[in-house]
Structures are given as C-alpha cells and as structure tokens.
Amino acid sequence: MATHLITGSGSGIGAAVTRRLHERGDDLILLARDAGRAKQLAGVYPGARTLVADLADPDRISWAFSHQPMPDRLDSLLHIAGIVDLGPVGDLRPKTWHQQLNANLISPAELTRLMLPQLRVSQGHVIFVNSGAGLAAHAEWSAYAASKHGLKALADxxxxxxxxxGVRVTSVFPGRTASPMQARVHSQEGKEYDAARWIDPESVATAILTALDLPRDAEIDNLSVRPGR
Incomplete structure (x- = not known):
C-alpha cells in the first residue's frame, strides 16, 4: 500500500485526487492549515492521517512538524494546494506578492525539503500541480504566474x-478547471462563471494518477491538460 502526503485535499483537483486514492485503499496523510480543518478532513476520509501546517507561513512549517508524528515512509508528495489573487502590476502591494509566493512556491519547496529523506528511501514521486499560468503569463496575472513559473523551476x-x-518529479499544468478557485478568478475578472465550460477536476485527477502509477521504467516530466471544449 502506497503512502501519499497531499496538500489541497479539501476542494477542486485536490479533493478529486484524494477521493480516488482513498477509494483504492492507499494510505493518506492530508495537510491541513489548522486543527479544525484537520478534523473535517479526517471525517471525510476515514482512516486518513492528518498533519497541521499553514502554507501561508512557510517559516513555521518545520516548527509545526516538530510537534507532530511524522511518517516513516512516503511514496509520493502531491502539491495541489494554491491561491490566486489577480491585479495589474501597478496595483499589487508586497502583501499580495508574499501571499502567493508563500503558498504557491516557498511552502512547496519547504515541504519537499522536509520530506526528501523519506522520498529518497522509497524512491518516491513528487508531483507539482502547476497551472497554464506557469507556462505563459497574461495581464493581471503577474504575481500568480510568477509563483507558478517559480514552481516549474523548482520542479525542474x-x-x-x-x-x-530514483525520485521522480512531475509538473502538471492544468488549464482552467471547474473549482472554487476558478469561481474566484471569474469574480475577480468580472466575468460570469459557468463550470460546464471548464475541465472537470476528475479529468485532471486522472492525469495526475496516470503520472503517479506509471511503471518505474518511465517518467512523465511535464504534463499539460487543456479544456476539451
């Protein structure tokens, strides 16, 4: 039975991946921002373990982990959590930059650093769920795109x-996916949100599990998932 540490398991792509892995009986460790959220996740996924650390504060992740039991074995680390806050460069204050860089780039780097010893022993897999914005930046997406371009550099x-x-590393670049984050993006863009126009999170989950389950003689380095309609 494989053991996976997952961020972002509460909604969207992360929830789809977590549900699929839970249904097939894998051992799950779900990262939660606080004890209340950890309790909620444990209720949704019986048998799953939780770790509490706030991705908004990467400097304290190591301290938080030092006060909790850590896994002896880890077969994969799935970085799925992320935040987005749009705006033109001329309007973005340092706080907005720090928030997105912390959650989308620095915390994944710190989690990876802390879990590398276990991943090296198991010859495990690190999967970074990136974004189309990690390949091309557009107007008003500068801070988010910068964090995702940095995430690609981290993975590479x-x-x-x-x-x-023997540690495998995969970057997944989904296009616009139907999720609470996408609803927030549409709100910030001043556009009407229609989930039917965008990728189903289950489709992205299928792509992620394909990379995760690939036999050891091969590795998917980069995988783009685009809307099919």
Missing part, C-alpha cells in the same frame, strides 16, 4: 538533483 531543478537516486 529537483528532477535533475534527485533523478540518479
């Missing part, structure tokens, strides 16, 4: 560093 560097030891 990690892949080269850990390849010889």
């Amino acid at each position: 560097s990690l892949r080269q560093e850990e390849h010889a030891g």
Whole structure:
C-alpha cells in the first residue's frame, strides 16, 4: 500500500485526487492549515492521517512538524494546494506578492525539503500541480504566474538533483478547471462563471494518477491538460 502526503485535499483537483486514492485503499496523510480543518478532513476520509501546517507561513512549517508524528515512509508528495489573487502590476502591494509566493512556491519547496529523506528511501514521486499560468503569463496575472513559473523551476531543478537516486518529479499544468478557485478568478475578472465550460477536476485527477502509477521504467516530466471544449 502506497503512502501519499497531499496538500489541497479539501476542494477542486485536490479533493478529486484524494477521493480516488482513498477509494483504492492507499494510505493518506492530508495537510491541513489548522486543527479544525484537520478534523473535517479526517471525517471525510476515514482512516486518513492528518498533519497541521499553514502554507501561508512557510517559516513555521518545520516548527509545526516538530510537534507532530511524522511518517516513516512516503511514496509520493502531491502539491495541489494554491491561491490566486489577480491585479495589474501597478496595483499589487508586497502583501499580495508574499501571499502567493508563500503558498504557491516557498511552502512547496519547504515541504519537499522536509520530506526528501523519506522520498529518497522509497524512491518516491513528487508531483507539482502547476497551472497554464506557469507556462505563459497574461495581464493581471503577474504575481500568480510568477509563483507558478517559480514552481516549474523548482520542479525542474529537483528532477535533475534527485533523478540518479530514483525520485521522480512531475509538473502538471492544468488549464482552467471547474473549482472554487476558478469561481474566484471569474469574480475577480468580472466575468460570469459557468463550470460546464471548464475541465472537470476528475479529468485532471486522472492525469495526475496516470503520472503517479506509471511503471518505474518511465517518467512523465511535464504534463499539460487543456479544456476539451
């Protein structure tokens, strides 16, 4: 039975992936921002373990983990959580930049650093759920796109560093996906949100599990998932 540490399991793509892994009987460790959220997730996914750490504050993740039991084994680390806040460069204050860089880039880097010893032992897999914005930036997406471009750089560097030891690293670049985050984006853009126009989170989950379940003789480095309608 494989053991997976998952961020962002509460909604959208993260919830779809977590549900699929839970249904097939894998061992789950779900990252929650606080004890209340951890209790909620444990209720939704019976048998899953939880870890509490706030991705908004990467400097305290190590401290938070030092006060909790850590997994002895880890087969995959799935970075799915993320936040978005749009706006033109001329209007974005440092707080907005820090919030998105912390949650979308620095915290994934710190989680990866802390879990690498277990991942190296198991020759595990690190999956970064990125975004189309991690490949091309558009007007008013500067802070979010910068965080996701940085996440791609993190994954590319990690892949080269850990390849010889057998750790696999995959970046997944979904296009617009029907989720609470997408509803927020549409609200910020001043557009009407129609979930039927965008990718179903289950489709992105299928792509992620394909990369995760690939036999050891192959590795998916980068995977783009685009809306089909």
